[in-house]
Amino acid sequence: MNIVLKVAGAATLALGLAGAASAQEKLKIGFIYVGPVGDHGWTYQHDQGRKAIEAAFPGKVETTYIENVPEADSERSIEQLARTGHKLIFTTSFGFMEPTLKVAQKYPNVNFEHATGYKRAKNLATYSGKFHEGRYVQGVIAGKMTKTGTIGYVASFPIPEVVSGINAFMLGAQSVNPNVKVKIVWASTWFDPGKEADAAKALLDQGADIITQHTDSPAPLQQAEARGKFAFGQASDMIRFAPKGQLTAIIDDWAPYYVERTRAQLEGKWQSQDVWDGFAKGKVKMAPYTNMPDDVKKLAQETEEAIKTGKLNPFKCPVFDQTGKEVKCEGNGALSDAQVLSMNYYVKGIDDKLPK
Amino acid sequence: MIGFWESILLTVITAATPLLIAALGELIVEKSGVLNLGVEGMMAVGASTGFAVATLTDSSLTGVLAGIGAGMALSLVFALVTLGFAANQVAAGLALTILGLGLAGLIGAKFVGTSRIAIPPIHIPGLSELPLVGKLVFGQSPFFYLSVALAVGVAWFLKKTRAGLSLRSIGENHSSAHALGLKVLRTRLLAILFGGACAGLAGAYLSLVYTPFWSPGMTAGRGWIALALVVFASWLPLRVFLGAYLFGGATILQMHAQAASLGLPSQALSAFPYIATIIALVLISMRRVGATPAPGSLGTAFVPPR
Numbered sequence: 240m241n242i243v244l245k246v247a248g249a250a251t252l253a254l255g256l257a258g259a260a261s262a263q264e265k266l267k268i269g270f271i272y273v274g275p276v277g278d279h280g281w282t283y284q285h286d287q288g289r290k291a292i293e294a295a296f297p298g299k300v301e302t303t304y305i306e307n308v309p310e311a312d313s314e315r316s317i318e319q320l321a322r323t324g325h326k327l328i329f330t331t332s333f334g335f336m337e338p339t340l341k342v343a344q345k346y347p348n349v350n351f352e353h354a355t356g357y358k359r360a361k362n363l364a365t366y367s368g369k370f371h372e373g374r375y376v377q378g379v380i381a382g383k384m385t386k387t388g389t390i391g392y393v394a395s396f397p398i399p400e401v402v403s404g405i406n407a408f409m410l411g412a413q414s415v416n417p418n419v420k421v422k423i424v425w426a427s428t429w430f431d432p433g434k435e436a437d438a439a440k441a442l443l444d445q446g447a448d449i450i451t452q453h454t455d456s457p458a459p460l461q462q463a464e465a466r467g468k469f470a471f472g473q474a475s476d477m478i479r480f481a482p483k484g485q486l487t488a489i490i491d492d493w494a495p496y497y498v499e500r501t502r503a504q505l506e507g508k509w510q511s512q513d514v515w516d517g518f519a520k521g522k523v524k525m526a527p528y529t530n531m532p533d534d535v536k537k538l539a540q541e542t543e544e545a546i547k548t549g550k551l552n553p554f555k556c557p558v559f560d561q562t563g564k565e566v567k568c569e570g571n572g573a574l575s576d577a578q579v580l581s582m583n584y585y586v587k588g589i590d591d592k593l594p595k
Numbered sequence: 596m597i598g599f600w601e602s603i604l605l606t607v608i609t610a611a612t613p614l615l616i617a618a619l620g621e622l623i624v625e626k627s628g629v630l631n632l633g634v635e636g637m638m639a640v641g642a643s644t645g646f647a648v649a650t651l652t653d654s655s656l657t658g659v660l661a662g663i664g665a666g667m668a669l670s671l672v673f674a675l676v677t678l679g680f681a682a683n684q685v686a687a688g689l690a691l692t693i694l695g696l697g698l699a700g701l702i703g704a705k706f707v708g709t710s711r712i713a714i715p716p717i718h719i720p721g722l723s724e725l726p727l728v729g730k731l732v733f734g735q736s737p738f739f740y741l742s743v744a745l746a747v748g749v750a751w752f753l754k755k756t757r758a759g760l761s762l763r764s765i766g767e768n769h770s771s772a773h774a775l776g777l778k779v780l781r782t783r784l785l786a787i788l789f790g791g792a793c794a795g796l797a798g799a800y801l802s803l804v805y806t807p808f809w810s811p812g813m814t815a816g817r818g819w820i821a822l823a824l825v826v827f828a829s830w831l832p833l834r835v836f837l838g839a840y841l842f843g844g845a846t847i848l849q850m851h852a853q854a855a856s857l858g859l860p861s862q863a864l865s866a867f868p869y870i871a872t873i874i875a876l877v878l879i880s881m882r883r884v885g886a887t888p889a890p891g892s893l894g895t896a897f898v899p900p901r
Contacts, residue, residue: 275700275811277707391854397861422854425861431815432806434846437610441850444602456813457710458806465713480710480808594861 266327266505268292269320270304271313273332278430280455280474281491282306285331285354288493295498299505310334314341321346327504329497330354339363350509352500354493355400357580361511366496369517370400371407371579372546373489373525374451375553377471378411379542380486380528381449382419383535384469391442392423393435393452393459397594401453403582407553408451409589415538422447423591432458443468449486460485469530476526487539488526495521515576518547554579559587601730603847608739609805611843613638613797615742617821618828618835619749620793625825626753627786628766628892632688633673634794635818636695641666641798643703646809650706655714659799665702666795667788669695674787678780681896692818696811703809713807714738738800745793750832762786766890769897779897794818827876830890834879842872 270289274282289302303325308316313335320328321342329352330339336356343351343363351363359365381390390412394401405423412419422445424438431454439450439459443466450463450470457480463470464484472478472488496514503509516522525543528536545551552573558566561584569575585593617634624631644665649658673691676682714736717723722733753759762782765772769779801817802809820842828834845868853861 275707277700277704278810279708422856424850424853425865426850427861427865428815430810430812432808432810432813433610433613433801433815433817436806437606437847438850440602440606441847441854444599444606445851445854447854456806456810457808461710461806461808479708591856592858592860 265299265301266296266501267323267325268300268302268501268504269325269328270302271308271317271320271328271330271332271335272304272306273308273310273334274430274455275306276304278455279457279477282331284475284491285329285493288497291494292497292501296501296505300501308335314338317342317351318345321349326350327501327509328352350504350511357513359511359513364500364511364513366514366516368491368493368522369515370489370491370523371403371553372517373523374404374408375411375546376525376539376542377451377487377489378408378413379415380531380535380539381408381451381471382412382414382416383538384486384531385416385419385449387446387448388416388418389420389422389445389447391439391445391447391450392421393438393442393450393454394423394425395429395454396427397425399580399582402585402593403554403579404453405589406582406586409586410553410558411542413588419588421589421591423589425594426454428454430455432456435459436462439463439470457481472526478526478529483530485526485529486531487528490524490526492522492524515580518543519549561585561587561589563587601727603851604731605735607840607844607847608735609843610846611839612736612738612742613800613805613817614821614824614842615836615839616738616745616800617794617797617818618824618839619742619745619832620790620797621822622825622828622830622832622835623749623753623762623793624786624790625893626766626830626890627762627783628769628890628895628897629677629783629787630684630688630894631670631673631691631787631790632685632822633669633691633695633818634790634822635814635816636692636699637666637669637791637794638695638798638801638814638818638821639699640669640695640702641795642802642813643699643706643798643809645795645799646711646802646807647702647706649803650709650711655711655803658803659714659796662799662803663792663795666791666793666798668791669698670787670791670794673791674784677896678783678787681898684894684896696814700811703811706809707811709808711803711807714804736804738796738804741796746832746836753832763890766892769892769895773897773899780899783897794821797821824872826889827873827880829876829880829888834876837879838872838876841875842868845871 272282276286305316327350331354333355339353340358343360353365355367356365426434426438435454435456436458439462448468450459452459452473457477460470460481464481469486472485474491476488478485528539554574556568641662645658645662648661649655676687677684716734716736719733723729761777765779765782773779824838828838849864849867
């Protein structure tokens, strides 16, 4: 598999570089993708951001991307971009963290941006999205919409990003439906449509009537649609896979951030930073609210608005863990970002054991 | 409660069917003495071509046939290299996987993000509504009946027919078979094509029934599992059947165990299908009743003496 990805990556690189050689004065920006731009999810959304840069600075920038870069063997791809005159390089998967840091140290005159990581340097910034804000809204909708009182959650791996998503979802659901139950199946994969579909079927068979997912394919959504049940899309609007079943979807919108950082680079004002935005900066958005009654739609919109304006924090204190113990409040009236980014426990009301 | 178990069984069948079809194809290939490690690649090409053609022609049947054709076309490349040029089969098979996955992405590129209605299960008025057996026996996907027929057919072919005997003897010792006047290369070519057709069919099942859309990487290692099943089933068709269902069943059951919050660690549960299938098939082989070792000429190239 890795070999395939490498070959595909190298081919794309060759094409990209051929196009890049002609214009010297333009700012060259590089992207490293973990998946194919056609995954209709995570990488697709990053590529939309790249296109937004091209559109925002016509004639001033030139972008290159390498797709399907395996995380373990990404260093040479990143370095290739650095060596060929790219002055701003975005690496868009958690696993690119160490390789990006290494290359950044080797090329102090190139600026790097790494998504979802936490290691920074003078020329290496990090950025991510508060996807749990969207999950809270989903929870509110699911809590209102469920008739069986049981929601199915197709999860990937027990890392803090996924766990905080489950917790935010549950807190949202509990806010409108205190007795709501969630059943969780860990598919142990980010992308295996068959397995994700099987997980959704198992959850539906066990009485869940709403499915939500933290895996990347539209398969669970499609299963819910096939059975006349409801579900949420992941990373991009997946309505065409479930016109009658999708309630909404969390959309990762990287475009404004990419445009902003490109402008900073062009004006010579680029600085290393750590940015973690959500609804407020438009980095996380919700797809249109569909297939639900007007009152639920209104509630969802109000919840989204409240989070956006800062009136509501999904992890507002007090937060109780599974044992009923109150979690220490380290933020301003809510859990701190650091607490959310390292979350390794379930909140009260989740009747399951977190795999560790 | 009956509805619940019926539903689980239906899910198990959906998960096991592609493995069974692909593994049966590879079984015939290996029985003829050829090791084709390219199942994953042929499956991927079958999935993308099947989906693309079904979408373009708006006909699922045409899509399925195109998937089969694509698998066969790719296996023909393998046949050319390994039979024609007597190249190393392991290397050629791995290359075929790489080629297939890349090609599948290319063929399917325009179809990413489109969705289709799954090919529906058959419905026989009267019979399909019977309690208990109705849905399980008379209301399955056409692919299910095809896979069962394939399992029985392959077993019958290998054991009861003259052609099957020839194929097996070629796989056991190609030089002796050649000395006896059997057409070694022609038989192997047909076996490889059959394997390609099965892998393509299994791929088309993925993108047209299991999860009706195309996305690169959607085979997710099923071709490799099919390959492993053939070995663990000691090259016996009915054991391949058993293995595919055991694996599919264990996969679904561990998900139900998770959903029911039994409190078992999910990592262990995820590994369970692999462990259970390996242990079960090894235990069966240990009884030595009807256990067959690998075909004698498996993986070795045959160059006819001049």
